[in-house]
Amino acid sequence: MAEGLRIDNLTIAFDRGRQEAISDLSLQVSPGEALGLVGESGSGKSLASRAALGLLPANAKVSGRITLGDRSLLDLSPGQLQAIRGSRIAMIFQDPMSSLNPVVRVGDAISQVIRSHETVSRGEARRRAIELMERVGIRSPAERATSYPHEFSGGMRQRIMIAMALAARPGMLLADEPTTALDVIVQAGILRLLDELRRNEGMGLLLVSHDLAVVASLCDHIAVMYAGQIVEEGRAGDVLFRPRMPYTVGLLASTQRSKSLRRLASIPGRPPAPGERPNHCRFADRCPLVTDTCRAGPIPMFDVGEGQRARCVRTDKVPSLGTDAFVRDPLAVDA
Numbered sequence: 001m002a003e004g005l006r007i008d009n010l011t012i013a014f015d016r017g018r019q020e021a022i023s024d025l026s027l028q029v030s031p032g033e034a035l036g037l038v039g040e041s042g043s044g045k046s047l048a049s050r051a052a053l054g055l056l057p058a059n060a061k062v063s064g065r066i067t068l069g070d071r072s073l074l075d076l077s078p079g080q081l082q083a084i085r086g087s088r089i090a091m092i093f094q095d096p097m098s099s100l101n102p103v104v105r106v107g108d109a110i111s112q113v114i115r116s117h118e119t120v121s122r123g124e125a126r127r128r129a130i131e132l133m134e135r136v137g138i139r140s141p142a143e144r145a146t147s148y149p150h151e152f153s154g155g156m157r158q159r160i161m162i163a164m165a166l167a168a169r170p171g172m173l174l175a176d177e178p179t180t181a182l183d184v185i186v187q188a189g190i191l192r193l194l195d196e197l198r199r200n201e202g203m204g205l206l207l208v209s210h211d212l213a214v215v216a217s218l219c220d221h222i223a224v225m226y227a228g229q230i231v232e233e234g235r236a237g238d239v240l241f242r243p244r245m246p247y248t249v250g251l252l253a254s255t256q257r258s259k260s261l262r263r264l265a266s267i268p269g270r271p272p273a274p275g276e277r278p279n280h281c282r283f284a285d286r287c288p289l290v291t292d293t294c295r296a297g298p299i300p301m302f303d304v305g306e307g308q309r310a311r312c313v314r315t316d317k318v319p320s321l322g323t324d325a326f327v328r329d330p331l332a333v334d335a
């Protein structure tokens, strides 16, 4: 039975609270819904999704609330968290080796996940493990099930990890760049599988990615993160085709090829690191629409209609802001 995931006012800081990596983040993923969490490297996407699994670095100072159904995840003991991981909530990590045991044959690893959550015979668990390996695109899965992780390529290991994450039929799946290491054909197969599980079995999906094309293909809602905050959210079509926060426009521009320049656009400058973030709009120094108001104090999220919200005081000016405003040669990086 799938349960919704809800994060309310999550703040995560390091260095005794001096370095705030995530500030006051709230989001929600209902059963059967796919939310894409996008943003540049370091914006806090991975940290937010790992927090939802109770996997926080020991030196992190955390406040806020994370609930799965009616359970408050930040209040669960390690044993209670372990009991819900896999079946209620599971995660596909960026680095496959981090969750594969090098001395366990991959078929056994997948079977163990199944048997730790369901009472099924060894034979039945094995049959399902092989079926899952096939579904994630591993050829001759019955033979490959007896191999060890190091006998697979990086892309194959990623697929095995995806099979493991899906083995206990999780109600909520957190996927952190799940297909980045895969070629486009395999990637398409995995994305179709995730989409099928969500539509047919009501699995909720939080997809963390910097790849807007992947997010666009799978998600009905998108939240854009910048420097530890959500800066825009709404239905995927609205955020992608009618962005109302200049940063989202820049992010979209950076994924398009400029025909005349034949190179990628990039947003000039760098996002401020934790500990260097201003008390006003965090995008102000890179924004083509910046005014004094943007630097006057913290900027809240503004409703811009139809459930779309943007952390910007100039949302009315954004529609006139073409993606050309951000077209730059990435090799001529601004200091």
Ligand SMILES: Nc1ncnc2c1ncn2[C@@H]1O[C@H](COP(=O)(O)OP(=O)(O)OP(=O)(O)O)[C@@H](O)[C@H]1O
Pocket (backbone or CB within 6 Å): 014, 015, 021, 039, 040, 041, 042, 043, 044, 045, 046, 047, 048, 057, 059, 210, 273, 274
């Ligand atoms: N254990 C830690 N100690 C100190 N800072 C940390 C720790 N873990 C994460 N951070 C900081 O938290 C911020 C967010 O990191 P996070 O990995 O969530 O970013 P991200 O958006 O997922 O980036 P990427 O796409 O590269 O994974 C970074 O600035 C990082 O330096």
